[in-house]
Amino acid sequence: MLNQSQLDQMFQALADPSRRAMLDRLCKGPASVSDLAGPFKMSLPAVLQHLQVLEQSGLVKTEKIGRVRTCSVETKALRSVEQWITARRTAWEARFDRLGAYLAEEVAAEKRKK
Amino acid sequence: MLNQSQLDQMFQALADPSRRAMLDRLCKGPASVSDLAGPFKMSLPAVLQHLQVLEQSGLVKTEKIGRVRTCSVETKALRSVEQWITARRTAWEARFDRLGAYLAEEVAAEKRKK
Numbered sequence: 001m002l003n004q005s006q007l008d009q010m011f012q013a014l015a016d017p018s019r020r021a022m023l024d025r026l027c028k029g030p031a032s033v034s035d036l037a038g039p040f041k042m043s044l045p046a047v048l049q050h051l052q053v054l055e056q057s058g059l060v061k062t063e064k065i066g067r068v069r070t071c072s073v074e075t076k077a078l079r080s081v082e083q084w085i086t087a088r089r090t091a092w093e094a095r096f097d098r099l100g101a102y103l104a105e106e107v108a109a110e111k112r113k114k
Numbered sequence: 115m116l117n118q119s120q121l122d123q124m125f126q127a128l129a130d131p132s133r134r135a136m137l138d139r140l141c142k143g144p145a146s147v148s149d150l151a152g153p154f155k156m157s158l159p160a161v162l163q164h165l166q167v168l169e170q171s172g173l174v175k176t177e178k179i180g181r182v183r184t185c186s187v188e189t190k191a192l193r194s195v196e197q198w199i200t201a202r203r204t205a206w207e208a209r210f211d212r213l214g215a216y217l218a219e220e221v222a223a224e225k226r227k228k
Contacts, residue, residue, distance in 0.1 A: 007129075008131065012125070015126040026206075082203055085196045088141045091142065092140075092192070
C-alpha cells in the first residue's frame with residue numbers, strides 16, 4: 001500500500017510529458033543515462049533532474065555499475081499506482097451494479113404485486 | 115486516447131491528497147459541493163479550487179440543477195488513465211516474458227547439443 005506522500009510523488013512524476021517519455025523508453029528495457037537522454041532536446045542536467053523526480057517517486061531505479069548509471073522501471077511501483085486507480089474505478093462501477101440490482105429487484109417486486 | 119496535455123492535467127489533479135480524497139468520496143456516488151466539502155478542514159473557496167482542477171482534468175464533472183451543483187466521477191477518464199498505466203506495466207512485463215522464452219530456448223538448445 002502506498003502512503004499519501006508516495007502517491008503525491010508518483011502522480012507528480014507522471015504529470016510531465018518528458019518524464020512520461022522517459023518511462024515509456026524504460027518500459028522497453030533498462031538504459032544508461034546517456035541512452036535515455038539521447039532523444040531529448042534538453043541539457044543533460046535537465047534530464048538528470050527529471051530522472052531524479054522519477055527516482056524519488058519510486059517509479060524508476062538507477063544503479064551505478066563502474067562508470068555507467070543504468071536506469072530501469074520499478075514495476076512494483078507502477079503496479080501500485082495502477083491498483084490505486086483500478087480500486088477507484090471498480091468502486092464506482094460496483095455502485096452502478098448495486099443500483100442495477102436494486103432496480104431489477106424493484107421491478108420484480110412490482111410484477112409480483114400485479 | 116488521451117493527449118499529452120490531458121495526461122498532464124489528470125496526473126497533476128491526482129498529485130494532491132485533498133483532490134484524491136474528493137475523488138474517493140465521489141467514487142461512492144455523486145455529491146453536492148457542500149456535501150463534498152463537509153469532511154475537509156478547508157474553506158469553501160479552497161474546495162472549489164480543487165474541484166476546478168479535477169473538473170478541468172476531466173476526472174470529475176459537475177452539473178448545476180436549480181441551485182445545487184452536483185459533482186460526479188467521469189469514469190471514462192478514470193479508465194483512460196488506468197489504461198495508460200496498464201499499457202506501460204504490461205510492456206515491461208512482456209519484456210521479461212520474451213527474455214524468459216529466449217533463455218528457455220537457449221537452455222533447450224544446450225541440452226540438445228549434449
